[in-house]
Amino acid sequence: MEIKSYERDGVTVFQVSGEININTSPDLRKLFERQSAKKVVVDLQSVSYVDSSGLATLVEMLKRMKLQGGAFGLTGLSDKVKSLFEITKLDKLFPIFATQEDAVLRVK
């Protein structure tokens, strides 16, 4: 898994690629815990696989942002990854956007 972070219109974008699984999700969690941005978009366009520990990490990120009074959005979910959010009803919990542009516009 690789993570690039950059600013776009005042929003911190985490662009993740690879897999968010039991062995890689701790890296995502650590990186996120170190950042202090209040407006965050996580772009999963290049993520091919997410397991339950990956979902758990994203839930923790969302909760942390809410606690800090920040805004959080997800974008770039593949059909299969999106189906995991739908099956687990996490699509009701997360703001999910079709494009990074939409996500940044709504989060900023």
Added chain:
Amino acid sequence: MKENGAKKEFQIPSRMPEVQKASARVLSFLKPLRLNEGALFDVRLSLEEAVINAIKYGHCLDRGLRVRVVVAYDPKKITLTVEDQGEGFDPKKVEDCTKKYNLAKPSGRGVYLIHQLMDKVRYNAKGNRLEMVKFLKRRPYGN
């Protein structure tokens, strides 16, 4: 595909880096079925969730214990079995992760996903052996 199917069995140490190695072995074994990406994703995720649970909860991360993995297929189905050396657990005690009050909990989705992605799921009476079945279809699995 071999006419009457095939079966493979192996054991792995209780270490998380072994999880992906186990699923890679299983998917490689299933190559003759020419499963599509969706079916491969379902089989891989279900197997990995089961192995993770075996290591984490069944073995409490005890590296000295081993997880047994069996994969078999025939013209109609794929069967995955994951067995740990632990005391077993009661699957009825797993909370429904899709209930509103559980949605924001960070854990508890692995078993639920297995039930959703596989066609048949059953535990032995002790609760330390999980059998998962995926039925093969001409379409969309393309086998």
